[in-house]
Structures are given as C-alpha cells and as structure tokens.
Amino acid sequence: xxxxxxxxxxxxxxxxxxxxxxxxxxxxxxxxxxxxxxxxxxxxxxxxxxxxxxxxxxxxxxxxxxxxxxxxxxxxxxxxxxxxxxxxxxxxxxxxxxxxxxxxxxxxxxxxxxxxxxxxxxxxxxxxxxxxxxxxxxxxxxxxxxxxxxxxxxxxxxxxxxxxxxxxxxxxxxxxxxxxxxxxxxxxxxxxxxxxxxxxxxxxxxxxxxxxxxxxxxxxxxxxxxxxxxxxxxxxxxxxxx
Amino acid sequence: xxxxxxxxxxxxxxxxxxxxxxxxxxxxxxxxxxxxxxxxxxxxxxxxxxxxxxxxxxxxxxxxxxxxxxxxxxxxxxxxxxxxxxxxxxxxxxxxxxxxxxxxxxxxxxxxxxxxxxxxxxxxxxxxxxxxxxxxxxxxxxxxxxxxxxxxxxxxxxxxxxxxxxxxxxxxxxxxxxxxxxxxxxxxxxxxxxxxxxxxxxxxxxx
Numbered sequence: 001x002x003x004x005x006x007x008x009x010x011x012x013x014x015x016x017x018x019x020x021x022x023x024x025x026x027x028x029x030x031x032x033x034x035x036x037x038x039x040x041x042x043x044x045x046x047x048x049x050x051x052x053x054x055x056x057x058x059x060x061x062x063x064x065x066x067x068x069x070x071x072x073x074x075x076x077x078x079x080x081x082x083x084x085x086x087x088x089x090x091x092x093x094x095x096x097x098x099x100x101x102x103x104x105x106x107x108x109x110x111x112x113x114x115x116x117x118x119x120x121x122x123x124x125x126x127x128x129x130x131x132x133x134x135x136x137x138x139x140x141x142x143x144x145x146x147x148x149x150x151x152x153x154x155x156x157x158x159x160x161x162x163x164x165x166x167x168x169x170x171x172x173x174x175x176x177x178x179x180x181x182x183x184x185x186x187x188x189x190x191x192x193x194x195x196x197x198x199x200x201x202x203x204x205x206x207x208x209x210x211x212x213x214x215x216x217x218x219x220x221x222x223x224x225x226x227x228x229x230x231x232x233x234x235x236x237x238x239x240x241x242x
Numbered sequence: 243x244x245x246x247x248x249x250x251x252x253x254x255x256x257x258x259x260x261x262x263x264x265x266x267x268x269x270x271x272x273x274x275x276x277x278x279x280x281x282x283x284x285x286x287x288x289x290x291x292x293x294x295x296x297x298x299x300x301x302x303x304x305x306x307x308x309x310x311x312x313x314x315x316x317x318x319x320x321x322x323x324x325x326x327x328x329x330x331x332x333x334x335x336x337x338x339x340x341x342x343x344x345x346x347x348x349x350x351x352x353x354x355x356x357x358x359x360x361x362x363x364x365x366x367x368x369x370x371x372x373x374x375x376x377x378x379x380x381x382x383x384x385x386x387x388x389x390x391x392x393x394x395x396x397x398x399x400x401x402x403x404x405x406x407x408x409x410x411x412x413x414x415x416x417x418x419x420x421x422x423x424x425x426x427x428x429x430x431x432x433x434x435x436x437x438x439x440x441x442x443x444x445x446x447x448x449x
Contacts, residue, residue, distance in 0.1 A: 044406065190374070206363060206402040207395060210370040215363050217356070225356050227364045 005068075006167050006198035007033040007056055012065035014051050014221075025051040027221040028065065035166065038190055038199040040209035043218035049202045050171060052218065056200060057092050057169050058082040069167055087116045091160025091168045093189075095175040097152045099144040099159075105131060106140040109159045116163075130158040134188055150181035157188055161197070168192060168199045174208055186211045245277065245285050247321040250314050253295060259305035260286060270386040272372075274394070289314065336401070340408055351412050359405045366398040 009031040016023045026048045033039045041049045054060040055067050058074045067074045069089055074082055086092070099108050106127045113123035131137045134154040144152050153173060160168050170189060174182030186201075190211050193199040201212055209215045214228040252258065252266050260282045267277055286308055289295040294314035298307045310318070336358065343349045373391050376384070 044410065187374075205399075206366055207370075207399045210363065210366040210395070210398075212367070215367070217359070225360050227360050228367060 003034040003036050005032050005034050006070055007031070007200065008068040009052070009056065009062075010066045010068065012052075012055060012062045012067060014048075014055060014060070015063045024221050026055070026062070029218075029221070029223055031056075031216065031223065033167070033198040033200050035198050036193060036196055037214070038193040038201060038212045040201045040203060040212035040215045041218060042203065042206070042209050042215060045204075046220075047218040048221040049218050051221075053169050053171050053200060053202050056167075057090050058086055059092075084116070087112045088163060089165050089167055091157075091162075091165045093153070093156050093160050093168065093170040093173045095172040097144070097149075097156045097176075099152055099155055101144050104141050104143055105136070105147070105155045105158075108144070108155055109162050112159065113163050118163075126162050127158070130162040131155070133161065134158045148181075149177050150184060153177060153181075153185050154188065157185070157192075161192060166197050168197050170199065170201045172203055173201070174203070174205070182208065245281060246289060247318065249282065249285055250289065250294060250310060250318040251321065253308060253310040254315060254318055257298060257307050257309040259301070259307050261305070263308075269383050271390050272387040274390055344412065352409065355405050355409045355412070359402055362398050362401050362405070366395065366402070369394045369398065 009029055012026055012029045012031070013024070014026045016025055029048070029052065031039075031052065041052060043049045051060070055062055056069075058067070058069070058077075061075050069085060072085065074085065077085060099105075100111070103111065106124060109127035109130050110120070110123040113126055114120060118126070128137060128140055131140050131154075134157050136151055136154050136158075139147060139151060139155075142151075144155070147155070153176075157168075157173075160170075168189065173189070174185050177185065186208055189199050189201065193213075199212075201209070203209050212228075214226060216223055217225040248267060249263055252263055255266075258266065260279055263286075264277050264279050264282050286295060290297060290308070293311060294317055295308045295310055298309050301307055340351070340354065343351045343354050369391055373388065373395070376388050376391060
C-alpha cells in the first residue's frame with residue numbers, strides 16, 4: 001500500500017439541483033486508488049457510484065472538495081486542461097463501449113493521441129501496441145460492427161490505456177457481455193493494474209467486484225464500508241433516510 | 243451421507259486404501275471440506291459392514307485395500323442420479339440471525355447486514371484470487387476443483403444479493419413506519435444505534 005496515489009478524492013461532495021429539489025449525490029467522500037491497485041465501487045442505484053466515477057474522470061466537478069489525478073487538482077485546470085488530462089492520463093471504459101462506428105479499431109484507439117497533437121503515424125503505432133496488449137492486434141483494421149461485444153470492449157480498453165495512461169475508470173464494463181467474456185475483460189483490467197495502472201471499477205455485481213484488491217461500498221453518497229483496506233476511512237453510518 | 247457416497251464413488255475408479263481415498267477426495271475438491279483419516283476408516287468399516295465394500299487384504303506396503311462390491315456400485319450410481327434434497331433446507335445461521343435481528347428490539351439491523359456483506363465480499367475476493375491462480379489445465383481434477391470454486395463463488399454472490407435485498411426491505415419498512423406515526427414505533431431499527439451488536443458477529447461468521 002506504499003505505492004503512489006494516482007487518484008485522490010479529498011472530502012468530495014456533489015450536490016445536484018438546489019433548494020427543495022437538491023440531491024446530495026456524494027457527501028464528503030474520501031477515496032484513493034494507488035498505482036497497481038484495482039478498486040471496486042459498489043452500491044445500490046442512487047448511491048453515488050457513477051457520480052464518483054464522472055468526478056474522477058473530470059467529466060463533472062465537485063460542489064466542494066478536490067479531485068487529484070497524479071497530484072494535479074482537476075478543478076484548478078479549467079475545461080481545456082481537464083480535456084487534456086482525459087486524453088493523456090485518464091482512460092474511461094463504458095458499459096456500451098462508445099466506439100466510433102465509422103473508425104476502425106486502430107483509428108478508435110489512436111484518436112485520443114491524435115487529438116492530443118500526436119502525428120498520425122506515431123499515434124497508429126501506439127494504437128497497435130495497445131491493441132496487442134489487449135490481445136487483438138489482428139483486429140486492428142476491423143470496424144466496430146464487425147466485432148463481437150467482447151472484442152469491442154477490448155478495443156475500448158486499448159483506447160483507455162493507449163499512451164500509457166495510469167488511471168483506468170470503468171463503469172459497468174461487463175454489463176453488456178456474457179459471463180465468460182465479462183470475465184476476460186476483468187482479467188484484462190486486472191492485469192493492467194498488476195502492471196502498474198490504478199483502476200476503479202464501478203459495478204453492481206459482487207462477482208465482478210471480487211476481482212478488485214479493495215471493495216468500497218457507497219450508500220446515499222457516503223462510503224459505508226470497505227474490504228481489503230488497511231483502514232476504513234469512514235465508519236458505518238447506516239440507515240439515514242436520504 | 244455425503245462422505246459415504248463420495249468414498250464409494252472414488253472406489254469405483256480403482257481399489258484404494260484410506261489415506262489414498264482421502265488424498266483423492268481432497269485433490270478433487272481442493273481440500274475445501276477437509277476429511278480426517280479417522281473419518282475415512284470409520285466410514286469404510288461401516289460400508290464393509292453394509293456389504294458395499296470389501297477389504298482385500300494388504301498391499302506390499304501393508305496398506306489395507308478396499309474394493310467396491312456390486313451393491314456398492316449400485317448405491318454409488320443411485321447417488322449420482324438422485325437430486326440432493328432441497329425439501330429440508332440446511333439450517334442457515336445467517337437467515338436465522340437476520341430473522342431474529344429484525345424482531346429483537348435494539349439490534350441495529352443495518353450494521354448487521356453491512357458487516358456480513360463485507361465479510362462475505364472478503365470471502366468472495368479470496369475465492370476469486372484462488373480462481374485466478376487455479377491452473378486452467380484440462381485434467382479432470384483441475385476441472386473438478388474449478389467447479390467447486392465456482393460453487394463457492396456463486397453462493398457467496400447469492401448471499402450478497404440477498405443481503406442487498408434485505409437491506410432495501412428493512413429500509414423501506416423503516417421509512418413506512420416513520421410515515422405512519424400510528425404504527426408502533428418499537429421494533430427493529432435500521433438506523434445507527436449506540437450499541438455495537440455485530441463486532442462479535444463478524445468474527446463468528448467470517449470464513
């Protein structure tokens with residue numbers, strides 16, 4: 001546990017709406033993911049687990065508190081800076097893959113590098129290396145609709161890791177896949193983390209969360225428990241009606 | 243009856259002595275349910291008394307060897323073709339504990355559930371680690387062990403789903419009680435309580 005912290009949520013709260021309709025999606029949550037570690041986040045719907053992931057990915061900003069990725073405070077960056085961070089440091093994997101249908105696997109994976117100003121040939125080279133890492137180099141020239149769900153999710157993971165990004169955020173990445181294919185995807189995430197990345201996996205499936213080193217339970221925007229940790233940051237606070 | 247049937251089934255494969263039977267049993271089940279060799283010999287002598295196995299004397303190293311009889315083969319075959327009875331569910335400590343937790347005053351049910359879920363999740367993480375380490379070989383015993391692991395994984399997962407369900411039900415019931423002041427206020431609380439009813443609980447049930 002002495003590894004470097006890649007993601008740190010410090011006392012993060014997120015309130016949607018205001019006045020009578022305000023919803024506290026997260027309440028003073030402390031959360032860390034370290035290099036080499038896969039952390040699963042579980043909780044019922046409405047518990048704040050997706051909010052946690054979108055804040056970690058810089059897709060949304062906290063109402064209070066700070067989100068640090070590799071030591072950089074995301075809210076201090078502004079929109080352009082956060083977008084750059086997403087292209088260079090943060091990989092995001094979605095349940096429905098979110099590949100661009102008109103681009104081949106290699107083009108999809110190269111896109112974040114090209115958007116970041118990398119020359120096309122160099123970006124393609126990195127893309128092929130990332131595809132090789134997830135075991136589908138031979139599918140580089142296929143389009144998404146020529147691939148199975150499991151293959152598309154592999155492409156999405158390659159896109160999330162291309163250019164050696166060290167934070168992988170996965171939102172129900174196995175949701176649309178059958179059990180065996182889902183397990184392959186978890187194996188892949190797991191091996192990326194074993195190789196030094198920090199991973200955060202949001203899932204409602206206990207069987208999938210069990211691949212993680214730590215499992216954090218959220219309820220009503222609060223971390224209520226944690227397995228596999230050295231210490232629990234927030235103790236049980238159960239049963240407050242939301 | 244399980245050990246008895248399992249030993250008969252193993253002896254169908256080939257004649258064996260007690261230690262060998264134990265080793266073969268554990269090789270297939272990953273020592274998930276350890277057998278002591280005393281149990282094996284007690285069971286063998288009962289099987290012999292019932293005419294299902296026969297002692298055939300000792301091998302060159304002095305081990306007492308056993309073979310299965312025709313009646314034993316029949317019983318082993320019947321075991322495989324008869325479903326395991328579900329009519330009398332085995333006593334389930336956790337279900338009993340929760341049934342009591344929601345009816346005994348002063349128990350913080352939410353905490354009981356949360357602690358159990360963490361303990362079960364920790365067990366599930368352990369099984370998953372074992373699965374990752376398990377060789378993916380094609381030998382029969384590799385397959386047997388990985389199926390046993392899957393069984394543990396599925397039942398831990400089912401327990402967590404059931405706990406999630408219990409939590410949602412208990413919270414809904416508490417909310418309904420709060421909306422309906424006429425209803426008796428006594429009874430289980432899903433909210434925080436001063437006591438710490440489940441510190442011992444977790445230790446007791448964690449595997």
